[in-house]
Amino acid sequence: MSPYSQSSRTIIVTGASAGVGRAIAHRFARAHDRIGLIARDEAALRDVQQELQAMGAEAEYEAIDVADADAMFEAAERLEQRLGKIDIWVNDAMETLFSTVAETHPDEFRRVTDVCYLGFVHGTMAALKSMRPRRRGRIIQIGSALAYRGIPLQAAYCGAKHAIRGFTDALRTELLHEGSGIIVSIVDLPAVNTPQFDWARAHTRNSPRPMGQPVQPEVVADAVFRVARRSAREYWLGWQTLTTILANTIAPAWLDHYLAQKAIAGQQTNTRLVPGREDNLDHPVTRLHRTHGSFDAISASRAPLVSGEVARAGSVIAGAAVFFALGALAARRQGR
Template identity: 35%
Template sequence: MRVNDKVVVITGASSGIGRATALAFAAKGAAVVLAARRREALEEAALECERRGGRALAVPTDVTDADAVEELARQAVARFGRVDVWVNCAAVTLFGPFGEVPLDEFRRVLDVNVMGYVHGARAALPHLRQRGEGVLVNVASIVGVVAQPYAHAYGMSKHAVRALGASLRQELRLDGVRGVKVCTVLPATIDTPLFQHAANHTGRRVVAMPPVYPAERVARAVVGLVRRPRREVVVGGMGRNLVAQSRLAPGLTERMMAVQVDRTHLSRKEPAPDTPGNLFRPGEGPGTVAGGWHGKRKTVVRRALTAAAVVGTIAAARRVLR
């Protein structure tokens, strides 16, 4: 499927992967409809998309509101005539011991990350089905394959996103709708503001767990799925390694992930106050793609970090298991 004449709706487009994806589609000549809670950030992103050569429409939207997401689809059709591609990308996260995180925050993560995708799929699929073609892309995470400690709600949500994609593919097939594709993207650690925006009740600063990959790499994968749809795509060498390890040795992989999170995802040197992050109120400002986690290092450096991280984690996990 060609990209340059498509109408693409993207949730979570004010920052991070969503914003990078909007810019990537705009650069290919697509019309992009940007949705998120922050009007200022959306409008700035829309202007940037237009500077890249695309047409853009900013629609402030809270994806937990089903009516608002339906209105997002209506506005996309009213402006551009149709919906060809829908990218569910809005997400929030929460860190903390399972028995100590506030339950309203736990529910909020699931509401945004799971029900937000449900609302997006329900808004998009009637348009795609009617035309008999199109692509629904759900951005999940590698933690949808290998869960992490202290991030229970986020991990649950990303497992659910994978399940949603599989179920929708099966249903479309049974209904004989061959031209509508549902794809799931599984990024490893990506350089976005997600970690700064996280709700945190660990007492330790949340940092991006190395190796870190640029958001533009995920955006390229999403654009690639429109051209050649695939069931699932893992972005990042470490992510592919974890998927392979989880298939061969799931128990050991769980232990390795536990050690890796404790050693490199939560700072041992920098304390952090309790905060609900951006769960209930969006951040301020124009928004950014990158979070300052050095996601633009050269590929050779990332590969070296990946190898070092795997070796170090295996060694640490073996010490724990003794």
Template identity: 35%
Template sequence: MPIKLKSLRDQVIVVTGATSGNGLAIVEQAVRAGAAVLAVARNEEALNAMRERLAAAGGRIAVCVADVSDMAAVERVAAFATEAFGGFDSWVNNAGIGTYGTLDQVPVADHRRVFDVNYFGALHGSLVAARHLRVRGGGAIVNVGSILGDRSILQQGPYCATKHAVQALTDTLRMELEHEGAPISVTLVKPGAIDTPFPEHARNFMDQPPRLPPPLYAPSVVADAVLFACAHPRRTLYAGGGGLVSAMLAQAAPRMTDFIMEAIGTGAQQKPGDPGDPARRDNLYEPRVDALRGSQDVHARNSSIALQVQKVPSAVLLGALGLGGALLSLGIWKRAR
């Protein structure tokens, strides 16, 4: 059965991890586009403030407090979406947490907690969303992964492992739904380094404050990719050209990338003297102060040419490349005459 997705203004979208960073950007941009949004997060205070602010501006928004590591809580989210809006058309698995430190430094319980949220949270959301969308006649599931699902980095082993797992989960889900003929689009969005509170929220075992390595992009770039995927079937979208280049390098020269990571990977993720807002520190088990952007002194790009190129349908892109090649060949032939 062909996949037909609604325009954003006609959709109800569920977004997890909605009160901070990429999730907050997705919610705000979706509401501006005219979509109705069910925002999901652990932070009840931040959810209520978001709802009041966006509803006062005319936005269609409801909120639901839930920890996505709890399957029963995720099932309640779907029920709440049905109660509030009559169902949903897209489900965005965005909630994520992390740690900084070596595999040996991070306690096993913390490894498990990262998996509970990042992998099992995405699994719970994917299963619940697929069941609902089968009955509804189709829609979109968008999982927010990471370029660290392509290439691991020092000091973030548990997080990298979960993002590798989310990629496998997404690919398997897509194949299963295609095999049964379900008209459900499944997309994996892979952000590069994004200027969110993630380094402040992550539990840190290093001896220096953590940071994300440059180049950084604004959360709006991820929101752009996610909401495009809600309305246009795509397999994968990289949010940020820097991340795309890193992933390509890792695939082309994995051992060289190992050596580069070993040489600079730790230093590139530390920001001595700039720990950020202490009120945001360590949300591994309990929510902390949430925000759209990080509070550290960094530069972030507000757009990504690489993302815009990925939005172009492959047939159109190949045709344009072919035409460009033909014109180039014609020019060379004429000069040679």
């Protein structure tokens, strides 16, 4: 059992070797929580472990592929034995692919789905194995605005993020039926400045880039840390997330045409893609494991965080206000 304070929590983070997952591990470590790290690359995980230990946190890791269910369950049990009962589980592991559907191989679709969707399913099931007997705990799914609005060049990733929403909604209702105290939340993100754009497989003319202005991984980490103390079912981070989801709710056909015109070029730099560029779809790219990607110069260091329910209610109220204002204006014109 951990020698650390019993007031600290045991946090498990998947995809913890780089990007958002690494930043999340750092944020909880600063609160002196016990951190369990899960990802494929053992060398990168060892680096993160040493970073967290230098901050005074207890950290352990398991180098496994989240697409392997049995490996995930066994890793969770070993981490629990070393760190204590799991209080918070953060599903973050991801892979993406920049390619049109027509140019994507079925095996590439399968791999992205195995990691981005089934990896979340496996992680959630591992968390439940620890939490359900105690009827308490928190599961945080790292989602995306693309869980509501698919965009060109990322069909595999968008499909997986849509699937996570459906899976999480179903799970939440089952836990409510049980009367469980386990809280399940989704944090939907905008584009984030992580190494994904440097190591994602791409079948494009130019190298990938974030669509719009990305946020820094630390912005996400701070949001997840705050969500871990709240209980809403869903949170939207950043103006880009809010506007994307609400625009898709109000005018999806218009957004189809807008994205068709803007999102292909908007997700590519002006630099030609290097032939044979190493990517992380089938194996880790150890040298690129870091927290930030290549877009520090354009990335935001802060972003609003709101619950999805509040955002939707606000949009309904604003829409109703516009509707009644237009109606009143039309009535006045008719009365002239």
